Amino acid sequence: MTAPDVISPAEPMSTMLQHLLHILPVAFALTVPVTALGVLLLYLLRNRRLVTNLTVLVLTPIAAVMAGVLGVSGFMFNATLTTMLLVCLMVMLVTVPTAVVLGRMIARRSVWEREARDRERAAEASRRELVAWISHDLRTPLAGIRAMAEALADGVVSEPREVAGYANRIGGETRRLSGMVDDLFELSRITAGALELTLSAVPLQDVVSDALAGQSPVAERKKVRLVATAEAWPIVLGSDPELARVVRNLVSNAIRHTPPDGTVAVQLGVDGGNAVLAVDDGCGGIPEQELSRVFEVAFRGTAARTPAPRGDEPVGAGLGLAIAKGLVEAHRGRITAHNHGPGCRFEVRLPLAV
Structure with missing residues (x-):
């Protein structure tokens, strides 16, 4: 293939058109296969990373231009051809790194947006599930309170002993509702990021002792043994009321899911710069x-995890562990759960006070 003659400005327009008609088929015949190859590569790499696709997308037109220029020149390297090839090379050196950086930015943003949408959908599903659970749990004690109050008002119950029994049951259901409202309020503060902690040096010995003392009557009614052991009594930087709620929720959860004559064991220790609190149940x-x-x-798991509670044992609303997790993370700690021995172990790690 020979290079077409250089067209001078003085040549007639017809001569220029003839040269163009001679050049265009050659350029078309060389650029189209290169472009088709680029399209084929994009199709084959469609499931690869965005950076790879953008690089191929940038290189395809540059390679097509170079192929067309080389074909039209008949591979006769002169000053003009060398200059054009150097320009194409410079464009490639600039656009390819730009495509790589841009591809990574777009990929990160796409991943972030996808994760944000997934989190939003999960949060919405969780909210709907929570509303369903709470609506169900609120209806049960409210229906009982209403029925007992109507019975007292209508005089269906008249004996002092029966009246006192109804009053005690109304009081118990009221306390249960109050606890659920407190849990919802605490959870809303955690999820809204409105939880403000007043941090100080807190001995975990006092927190655990108070929690076990408060849960002892519940454990005795269910005939569950409470055991506390400690390799050390660590002091952590935290808020006493919130840490007490974490321990109380974990111990209460363990008692609820441990069958009669089972054991709930609380262990304290130190691992590096962290205090470790472990609560073992017999679920x-x-x-x-x-x-x-x-x-x-609002997650409660399957019935296979725990024995069915007796009629006098209120079932939790599924908020205790979620609250415990939020409070632990607010203290820059970590909480995990795994099967251990005859049941499950909930392990809390909190930074030690300096």
Whole structure:
């Protein structure tokens, strides 16, 4: 293939058109296959990283231009051809790194947006589930209170002993509702980021002792043994009321899911710069597919995890572990759950006070 003659400005327009008609088929014949190859590569790499696709997309037109220039020149390297090739090379050196950086930025943003949408959908699903759970749990004690109040008002119950029994049951249901409202308020503060902690040096010995003392009557009614051991009594930087709520929620959860004559063991220790609090129950274990969900709002798991509670044992609203997780993370700590021995172990790690 020979290079077309250089067109001078003085040549007639017809001669220029003839040269163009001679050049265009050659350029078309060389650029189209290169472009088609680029399109084929983009199709084959459609499931690869965005950076790879952008690089191919940038290189395809540059390679097509170079192929067309080389074909039109007949591979006769002169000053003009060398200059054009150097320009194409410079464009490639600038655009390819730009495409790589831009591709990474777009990929990160796409991943972030996808994760944000997933988090939003998960949060919305969690809110709907929470509303369903709470609506169900609120209806039960409210219906009982209403029925007993109507019975007292209508004089259906008249004996002093029966009246006192109804009053005690109304009081118990009222306390249960109050606890649920407190849990919802605490959870709303955590999820809204409105939780403000007043940090100080807190001995975990006092926190655990108070929590066990408060839960002892519940454990005695269910005939569950409470055991506390300590390798050390660490002092952490935290807020006493919130840490007390974490321990109380974990111990209460362990008692609820431990069968009669079972044992709930609380252990304290130190691991590096962290205080370690472990609560072991006798629930029989949690299915592996549910372990990652035990801290979700309103998640209760399957019936296989725990024995069915007796009629006088209120079932939790599924908020205790979610609240515990939020409070622990607010203290820059970490809480995990895994099967251990005859049941499950909930382990809390909190930074030690300096």
